[in-house]
Amino acid sequence: xxxxxxEREWQAFCDTVLAQPALANDPRFNANFKRVEHxxxxxxxxxxxxxxxxxxxxxxxxxxxxxxxxxxxxMQGVWDHPQLKARQRWRQVQxxxxxxxxxxxxxxxxxxxxxxxxxxxxGEHTEQLLAELGLPAERIAHLRAAGAI
Numbered sequence: 001x002x003x004x005x006x007e008r009e010w011q012a013f014c015d016t017v018l019a020q021p022a023l024a025n026d027p028r029f030n031a032n033f034k035r036v037e038h039x040x041x042x043x044x045x046x047x048x049x050x051x052x053x054x055x056x057x058x059x060x061x062x063x064x065x066x067x068x069x070x071x072x073x074x075m076q077g078v079w080d081h082p083q084l085k086a087r088q089r090w091r092q093v094q095x096x097x098x099x100x101x102x103x104x105x106x107x108x109x110x111x112x113x114x115x116x117x118x119x120x121x122x123g124e125h126t127e128q129l130l131a132e133l134g135l136p137a138e139r140i141a142h143l144r145a146a147g148a149i
Contacts, residue, residue: 001072002046009067010035016065017058018049094118123149 004010010032014024023029023045028038035042050058055071062069073081079101084090093102093116105114126149130140143149 004067007032009065012065012067017061017067018046020045020049091116096121 004013010029011024015021027034029035029042053061059069059071071077078084079090084103089104090101091104092099095118100119102116104116108114127140127144130143130149131137135143140149
């Protein structure tokens with residue numbers, strides 16, 4: 001996914017990222033509404049320019065052009081993210097299927113440590129929660145007998 005915010009970024013994108021400065025003044029692309037109108041042709045030019053580059057090279061060019069960008073990780077990328085490891089954000093949490101990695105909540109406090117309890121099995125706490133919500137034991141038993149819970 002790619003989006004540029006303004007004409008300064010369009011010029012920098014053509015100059016620094018695509019290494020095609022003349023493209024900025026191409027009559028098909030010299031205004032945002034024209035770029036939208038000729039999106040397919042512009043996409044093909046961008047794909048061609050990026051074809052020989054890896055992700056790191058594209059991001060370096062975007063950084064040099066001062067165009068905001070970020071990598072979108074797949075799950076393996078999240079699990080392997082060096083910042084999450086360096087900040088020790090991962091904990092192991094028990095489930096009925098075994099131990100799984102789980103991220104700590106994003107906000108931290110020196111006043112407390114977040115609870116990272118085991119993940120309940122399906123239905124494990126249903127009756128307790130229904131009772132806390134005010135359902136009488138007879139109604140809960142009826143729901144269980146009916147197969148609703």
